[in-house]
Ligand code: SF4
C-alpha cells in the first residue's frame with residue numbers, strides 16, 4: 038500500500054504546558070502489575086495530568102542471578118539457563134553463549150550445524166518479532182492483529198518444537214553444534230511456513246501498521262533519535278529504526294551469516310520520522326521479511342555432514358583464556374564475555390543483554406510525552422524483563 | 428410497554444389493597460409500579476445486556492480466528508449468565524480510602540442513565556414506553572447523566588488511574604455531546620419535530636427513499652455526513668473503541684472501574700451494552716427510518732401499515748446491524764489518544780456537523 | 794482545507810480496509826484447538842515429563858549428577874549383585890525439562906516423554922516417584938515406551 042498522504046508529527050500536541058493550567062503533580066506506579074509493562078517492569082511516572090514530567094524505570098523484580106548460576110555450574114549444565122534470559126529469543130541466547138565458549142576453546146562447528154543454527158535462530162527471530170509487533174498493537178488498543186500474529190507464531194513454535202523438543206525454552210544449541218538433525222520433511226515445512234508468514238504480512242500491515250489511527254498514535258511520537266540511541270548504546274530495531282545501519286549479522290558475520298544474501302532495512306520508512314514508534318514497529322515487520330529470506334536460503338543450501346561435535350561433556354574443561362562474542366539477538370546486540378581459568382566451570386560469564394541498555398532510554402526520553410505515548414514508547418522499545426533483570 | 432404495563436400495575440395495586448383490606452390509594456399504586464418496573468428490568472433489560480455481551484464475545488472471537496464462548500450451554504449461550512452468577516458471588520470490595528457513599532452510588536447512576544434511554548424508543552407502531560415530545564432531547568440528556576456516574580466512580584475510587592479515566596470520560600463525552608446534538612438536529616429540522624415517534628412517522632412511505640438518510644435522493648447530501656457524525660459521536664459517547672479511553676486497559680489498567688469488583692463491576696459492564704443498543708436504536712430512528720421497511724410496505728396505505736410485528740422486525744434488524752458494526756469496529760481499530768479524540772471532535776466533527784445543520788436548514792427552506 | 798478532507802478520507806479508507814480484513818474472518822474456520830477434546834500433535838522430540846524404564850536402571854546416579862537443578866533424588870539398596878531402587882523422585886517444581894539427565898544414562902532408561910501437563914493442589918503432588926511401579930510413566934521390562942528417541946545424546 039502506498040501512502041496517499043505522508044504523516045509526520047504535525048498533529049502532535051505540543052508538550053509544553055502553559056503556566057496557568059499546570060496542575061498538581063501526580064506520581065503513578067506503572068507496574069509491576071500493569072497490563073502494558075511486558076512482565077514485571079515498574080516505572081515510576083511523575084505526571085501533570087496526562088503529561089509525563091519524568092519517569093524512572095525500577096528494575097530487578099525478575100533478577101535470578103543468571104550469570105552467577107552459570108558460573109557455578111559446569112559448562113553443559115549452565116547452558117539451559119541462558120534460555121531463560123530473553124525467553125522470547127532463547128535460541129539466540131544459546132547461540133551467543135555457545136559461540137563465545139567455542140571461540141575460547143577453539144571448537145569447530147560443522148557447516149551443517151551452523152546452518153541449522155541459523156535456520157532455528159532466524160525462526161526464533163521471526164516469532165519474537167511477531168510477538169513484539171503484536172504486543173505493540175495491543176498496547177495501542179488493537180487486539181485483533183495481536184491474535185493474528187500469534188497464529189503464525191504458534192506455527193513457528195510448532196516447527197521449533199519438532200526439531201528442538203521445547204516450545205519456548207529450546208536447549209537446542211550446544212557447545213560444538215546442535216543436538217539434533219532436522220527431522221524428515223522439516224525443511225519443507227519450514228519453507229512452507231515462510232510463505233504463510235510472508236502472505237500474512239500484508240494483512241498485518243493493512244490492518245494495523247497503515248491504519249490512520251495507528252499512524253496518528255505513533256508517527257513522530259516517542260522519538261529516539263540517532264544521538265540518543267548512540268548515547269545509551271541502544272541497539273537492534275531501535276537503532277536501525279532511527280536510521281543507523283548496524284546489524285552484526287552483516288557487520289561482524291558469525292555462524293555462516295556471510296553465506297546469505299539479505300538486506301538490512303533502515304528507517305525512516307514511508308511515514309513518520311526516523312526513530313519514532315512507527316518506524317520501530319515497521320522495522321520489525323521488515324526484518325521479518327529479511328529473516329524469511331535467510332531461512333529460505335539456508336534451507337535450500339543446507340550442506341550435508343555432521344550437525345555437531347560432542348567434545349563438550351559434563352567433565353569438559355575449557356582451556357584457560359578469554360573471549361568476547363557479540364551477536365544480533367531479536368532485541369539488539371547480545372554479547373557474552375567469557376573467562377576460563379581452565380576449570381570445569383566458567384570463571385566469568387558476563388552477558389550484555391540488549392533490553393537492559395534499551396530500557397535506559399525511558400528515563401530521559403519519556404519527558405513531555407502523554408501517558409498514552411509513554412505506553413507507546415515502552416511497547417515499541419520492546420524489552421524482555423527476563424533479560425533486563427537476568 | 429407502558430401501555431401494557433398500566434393495566435397490570437393497576438391490577439396489582441387493587442390486589443394488594445384487597446390483600447391488606449384497605450381501599451386502593453397512592454401507596455399501593457407506588458408499590459405496584461415498583462414491582463412492574465422491576466419485572467420489566469428483569470425480563471427485558473437484563474437479557475438485552477446479557478445478549479449484547481454474548482454477541483460481542485462471539486463476534487470478537489470469530490473475528491480474531493478464535494471460537495468465542497462455547498463451553499457453557501449450547502454454543503456458550505449461558506456463558507454471560509454464568510459470569511453474572513460469578514460476579515454476584517464475588518466479594519464486594521470497598522477499599523477504606525474510597526469515598527464510600529459516592530462509590531456505592533456511582534454504578535446505579537450509570538445503570539439508570541444507560542437503561543432509561545430505552546423509554547423513548549419507538550420499537551414498532553404503537554409500541555413505545557414514553558412517547559415524549561422531546562424524545563431526542565431526553566436521550567441526549569441521559570447520555571450526559573451517565574457521565575456523572577462515571578465521574579463519581581473515577582473520583583470516589585481514590586485511585587489515580589480511576590481519576591484519569593473519569594477525567595477522560597468528562598472531557599470526551601461532554602465534547603462529543605456537541606456534534607452528537609447538532610447532528611441529531613438535522614433530522615429534527617427535517618422532520619420538524621423532536622419526538623422520535625414524529626420523526627419515524629415522517630419517514631414512512633416511499634420505502635428507502637422515505638428514510639431521512641436518502642430522502643428523495645438529494646437529502647443524502649447532508650444526511651449521510653450527519654449520519655456518520657452521529658454514528659462516530661455515538662461511539663464516543665458510548666465509550667466504544669476507538670474511543671474507549673476512559674477504560675483504556677493498556678494505559679489505565681481498567682480506568683474508572685479499576686477499584687470495582689463483584690456485581691458493582693457488573694453494573695458498569697452491562698450499561699455499556701445497553702448504551703450501545705439504545706444509541707443504535709436512536710440512530711436507526713433518526714436516519715434509517717425507524718420501524719419502516721425499505722420497500723414502502725409500512726407506509727400509509729401499505730400492506731403492513733401499522734402492523735406491529737413488521738415494524739418490530741425492521742427496527743430490530745436496523746438496530747442489530749448498527750450494533751454489530753460497532754462491535755466490528757471495536758475489534759478492528761486501535762485506540763486514539765485523548766488529544767486526538769479532542770481534535771477529531773472540535774476540528775472535524777463539530778464544523779462538519781454545523782455545515783450539515785446549515786445545509787439541512789437550507790434544504791428545508793427549498 | 795484540501796488536507797482536511799484528505800485526512801478524513803484517509804481515516805475512513807483505512808478503517809474500511811481494516812474492516813475488510815477482520816470481517817471475513819467471521820465466516821472462516823477458527824484456528825483454535827479445543828484442547829481437552831482435541832489433543833495437539835506432540836512431536837517425537839517433545840521434552841515433557843520423563844519416561845522411566847525401571848528394570849534397566851542400575852542406580853548409577855549419573856542423571857542426578859548432571860541435573861543442573863539437582864531435582865532428581867535417588868535412594869537405592871544393594872541386594873545381591875544388583876541395586877534396587879527405593880526412591881527415584883523428580884521434583885517438577887524445579888525441573889527445567891532440559892533433557893540433560895537423559896544424556897549420560899548408561900542404559901538409556903530415563904527418557905523425555907510426551908506428557909506436557911501436570912497439575913496439583915500442593916507442591917508435593919508434583920514431586921513424582923518413578924521407583925513406584927504404579928506410576929503411569931514408569932515402564933517395566935518389555936513394555937513399549939512411547940517416544941523412545943528422546944534421548945538424543947548418542948546417535
Ligand atoms: S530434565 Fe533437566 S532439570 Fe529435569 S530432571 Fe532432567 S536434568 Fe534435571
Ligand code: SF4
Nearest residue numbers: 850851853854856898
Ligand atoms: S543415569 Fe540412568 S541408570 Fe543411572 S541412575 Fe539415572 S536413570 Fe538410573
